[in-house]
Amino acid sequence: MPTAQSYINRALRLVNVIADGETPNSSIATDCLTILNDMLGLWNIDKLLIYQIEENTHTLVAGTATYTVGSGATINIARPNKIQQAFIRDSSNYDGKMSVINQEEYNRITDKTTQSDFPDRLYYDPGFANGTIYLYPTPSTANTLHFFNWKPFSTFATLVTSATFPDGYNQLLTYNLAVLISAEFGTPLRQDVLNIALDTKEKISGLNNSTFSDITVFDGIFSGRTNNGFLND
Numbered sequence: 001m002p003t004a005q006s007y008i009n010r011a012l013r014l015v016n017v018i019a020d021g022e023t024p025n026s027s028i029a030t031d032c033l034t035i036l037n038d039m040l041g042l043w044n045i046d047k048l049l050i051y052q053i054e055e056n057t058h059t060l061v062a063g064t065a066t067y068t069v070g071s072g073a074t075i076n077i078a079r080p081n082k083i084q085q086a087f088i089r090d091s092s093n094y095d096g097k098m099s100v101i102n103q104e105e106y107n108r109i110t111d112k113t114t115q116s117d118f119p120d121r122l123y124y125d126p127g128f129a130n131g132t133i134y135l136y137p138t139p140s141t142a143n144t145l146h147f148f149n150w151k152p153f154s155t156f157a158t159l160v161t162s163a164t165f166p167d168g169y170n171q172l173l174t175y176n177l178a179v180l181i182s183a184e185f186g187t188p189l190r191q192d193v194l195n196i197a198l199d200t201k202e203k204i205s206g207l208n209n210s211t212f213s214d215i216t217v218f219d220g221i222f223s224g225r226t227n228n229g230f231l232n233d
Contacts, residue, residue, distance in 0.1 A: 001164055004156035008032040011178040015187045029159055035180050036173075040153040045081050048205035051166050052151040053084055057144050060088075065112065065119075065138040067145075070130030079131050080149030083124040090117070090143045098122055106134055115140040122147070168207075172200045 008029060012018045017028070024032065043049040058067065058075045070079035088096035096118035106123035116137035122145075123134040133147070154163065165173070175197035182189040 001162040002170060003160050003162045004033055004036060005029065005159040007036060007170075007173055007177060008159070010174050011181050014175070014178040014193050015182045015185070015189060017181065017185060017187055031184070032177075032181060033156060033159055035184055036177055037155040039173075039177060039180055040155055044150070044152045047082070047150065048208050049172075049201070050150045050152075051169065051204075051208060053148050054151040055146060055148050057146050059144055060135075060139040060142055062140050062142055063115070063138060065135045067133045067135075068130045069124075069133055073130040075133070078152050078154075079126070079129065080124075081126050081152065083122065083133070083147050083149045086122045086145065086147040088118045088120075088139075088143050089146060090141070095146075096120065096143075100124065106136070109136055112136060113138065117141040117143065168200060168204055171196070172204055175200055 005023075009018065009023060012024055012028070012032065013020060018024055023029075056075065056077055060067075067074045069075040069077065071077075073079075083100055086098045086100055088098060090096070097120060099121050101121050101123050103123060103125065106121070109121075114137040117140055119135040119137050119139050121136045123136075125132045125134070133145075135145070156163065175193060178193050179189060179197050181187070182193075
């Protein structure tokens with residue numbers, strides 16, 4: 001399993017900062033760890049580089065319309081940058097359709113005190129360090145919220161921290177890290193290294209673009225009543 005150090009060493013060799021068999025000194029390695037984590041942080045806001053849309057659930061509280069999201073928050077997960085889709089499920093496994101709306105649409109709602117068993121709109125403010133989910137109408141029943149968010153890349157805490165990525169991502173990280181290290185240290189960048197960095201990013205982006213749709217309404221099969229967000233059988 002590759003570590004941050006192994007990605008860094010390979011990238012440094014690609015831009016001739018170190019030779020085969022050498023390791024960087026601690027100062028260079030620490031600087032490169034910062035560059036690597038900065039790169040992953042940037043990728044967290046690029047939909048075409050995110051490799052997973054993960055499903056999370058949370059039991060709602062009757063009369064509560066807002067829920068914080070993040071490490072140690074009400075919904076205790078890594079803070080997502082974007083929520084893609086959502087729906088509400090009741091105790092009978094009926095799924096209520098829900099739209100993910102933006103801030104402007106949420107602000108247009110004049111009476112935010114309206115309640116319903118099945119909120120049909122969700123606005124997500126990514127905020128920092130925690131995000132906030134706003135539901136409308138306010139839930140009146142402790143049904144379960146299901147939401148699908150961009151799974152963020154985990155940063156490398158130390159040089160010996162390891163990580164596992166899907167096919168293609170090891171090369172994506174290594175060659176794009178080499179490009180950034182070249183810019184940071186002012187070392188020459190070989191054209192073939194740049195070409196591989198760009199080609200790998202294009203392939204990964206193309207795959208993710210075909211895998212994850214940009215639909216913001218959950219379009220699964222719904223059954224049940226026509227009110228409270230249900231569709232007919």
